[in-house]
Amino acid sequence: MKWLAFLMVLFVTPAFAAGVDEAVLPDAAQEDAARDIMKDLRCLVCQNQSIEESDADMAADLRIVVRERVAAGDDHQDVMDYMVARYGDWILMRPPVNERTWLLWGMPVLLVLLGLLAAGLLMRRHLTERTADAPLSADEQAALDTLLAEDKDQ
Amino acid sequence: MKIKPYYILPIVVFIGMAIFLFVGLGLNPRETAFPLYEQSPPDFALGPLHEEQPGLTDEDLLGDKTVILNFFASWCAPCREEHPYLMALSERDDISVYGIDYREVSREKAIAWLYRDGNPFALIGYDQDARVVMEWGLAGVPETFIVHNGKVIRRYQGPLNVPIMQHDLLPLLEALEK
Structure with missing residues (x-):
């Protein structure tokens, strides 16, 4: 101690x-x-x-x-x-908003908007990719049909 | 692999920020605004440092000659550093070198310093309570102003040095003389 x-x-x-x-x-x-x-x-x-x-x-x-x-x-x-x-x-500890300081004051808003834009673009791409998945080939479709039919029988 | 354009976006942003901040590193944060630029000197009337000498007023800055006005204090180390430049300037006939002493612990010490190392100032005003220092927007001592034709045209924050003398002050005096 x-x-x-x-x-x-x-x-x-x-x-x-x-x-x-x-x-x-x-x-x-x-x-x-x-x-x-x-x-x-x-x-x-x-x-x-x-x-x-x-x-x-x-x-x-x-x-x-x-x-x-x-x-x-x-x-x-x-x-x-x-x-x-x-x-x-x-x-001044808090500088006024004018033509020389708008970037300083606007930067947080600007960054949030940029972030939202990026998020929006990513989200849109994500969604379009989901819907644009390639359709099943004929073989795949046949296999799926068989499996579903088996499932139904049980 | 195909490089998509937005893959290089972070790199571009990084380089942009790096340039922005690097330029910022080169700026001097001690440099403040200069609202007096191209303005008349503020009104002031200061008493002398040494009782038997005249003080300094704004009227003294409005003569025919270009005025170098130096704010100093005997306790300020950078002021001693720039002292030789002021001594050299005081020998010129085309300019007047005046001083404003910002607050002394002991006026006798300040007078003794100028007596020992040389007094470059034709006139000295003594600003004990920093009122005139404030009128000129000082952030500290030393600072040097140039007044020409009744207008304040230069401000040097910090001590005078070789780059300032060679690249700005002396060429400026040369140009003003013509």
Whole structure:
């Protein structure tokens, strides 16, 4: 059990809550709104994280600005527009559908359609092959007739 | 055996994906959008790094000369890497080299670094809270912008290096001079 305790100690990490080091907004509703916005903004340094999760300095800078703008009365869309104007769509965790991203968003649908098409084609081929089985030859037919007749007699 | 056309479909799809992903490997994920391209520089007014010197405002970028604007910090290792290129650029008469210092642990250290290794910047603005850095859409330091005739025309993310200098920056300055 000693090694288990050792492992447990090893993997204990302090619980970092992003933003605890920063001044949160006094109004809880506004703070919630700001947090929601932060979740939708990509961190510039660690790109798979939102600025809400990131410990990077630049993410902290962005969080301060988000809180400022929310405190000044900006809504979700206003802050997003502000950020996109400076950083482009890149800053959004969920990029909008436009002429550059339709392939990205459409790919799952496209793949499902392709799959359905392939399945449909295979199924059709399967069915037509069944019905198009070659007819029995004269000998085969005679043998079958004999067997069926025997069956009936019993 | 007769090869039916759809037998080679998986291979075609595989090759297509391989090409798609291989091209993706060559892209730089650190490169972000450049909304300032061909736009006027954003409004800003920064205080100086050294108290006795002037700061930097957007007005300074709108003079007759082409401006090289470099975002740096003394704690940033790649900034030191590109420092010799900026020193060389600062010796040219046809351009102005300005700097914006993004957040220092100690301003004295930054000043000492520039004093020791050389200061390529005719003017330096000090951006402690990253507001101006944000206006320019920076993803980190260093970054270098070129402003010509009141428009931002280039952005280099990351340190200046030989390929950038030889194949883009210097030929561009040459072309602008004409």
